[in-house]
Amino acid sequence: MRTLAIALTVVGLLAGPALANQCPLLIKQVRDACAGKTDDACKKALALADDAEKLHKEGKHAESVAKAQEAAKPINLTLKMKQ
Numbered sequence: 001m002r003t004l005a006i007a008l009t010v011v012g013l014l015a016g017p018a019l020a021n022q023c024p025l026l027i028k029q030v031r032d033a034c035a036g037k038t039d040d041a042c043k044k045a046l047a048l049a050d051d052a053e054k055l056h057k058e059g060k061h062a063e064s065v066a067k068a069q070e071a072a073k074p075i076n077l078t079l080k081m082k083q
Helices: 002-033 040-057 061-075
Strands: none
Touching: 002 040, 002 061, 040 061
């Protein structure tokens, strides 16, 4: 059981920095897709992108990625993740 806990901790520590690099890329994709648009879908998407950026700055990268993915839904955008 202790080995499992250690393994999960290591995975969590390694996943954090990887997700940190995703956030700005995903947020930018949403903002670029809504550039110059003022419809309700883009307003909602941009508000969610702002929330994602706030979470990113707070170090909550997994939550930020999830929020960016949520922001893409109203505008039917498929986000491209870094490989």
